[in-house]
Amino acid sequence: PKVTYELPDGASHALDVPSGQSVMDGSVRNNLPGIVAECGGSCSCATCHVFVEEGASCFDEPTDEERDLLEYAEGVRPNSRLSCQLILTEDCQGVRVTVPDTNG
Numbered sequence: 677p678k679v680t681y682e683l684p685d686g687a688s689h690a691l692d693v694p695s696g697q698s699v700m701d702g703s704v705r706n707n708l709p710g711i712v713a714e715c716g717g718s719c720s721c722a723t724c725h726v727f728v729e730e731g732a733s734c735f736d737e738p739t740d741e742e743r744d745l746l747e748y749a750e751g752v753r754p755n756s757r758l759s760c761q762l763i764l765t766e767d768c769q770g771v772r773v774t775v776p777d778t779n780g
């Protein structure tokens with residue numbers, strides 16, 4: 677599915693990210709800045725924080741682990757998620773995320 681990443685510098689990138697990969701994978705594999713993903717996707721660093729602007733319904737609800745970790749992210753909003761926990765499926769359409777400039 678297509679994922680649009682709005683980057684801290686104002687650029688917008690629409691990428692095709694294969695099902696089964698996360699929103700974080702799509703960013704890292706295409707060398708986009710802003711999603712640092714220090715822990716490599718094991719839900720323990722919070723440097724993959726994004727705001728899900730559209731398409732949130734295709735993702736699972738955050739786990740307790742993710743919720744706890746989000747408390748360490750800066751500038752958390754109601755639509756904050758850890759992008760390594762956002763796994764794409766064929767049902768995902770029109771996913772758009774904003775990448776904050778505070779991911780370290």
Ligand code: FES
Nearest residue numbers: 717719721722760
């Ligand atoms: Fe570390 Fe997502 S990559 S919590």
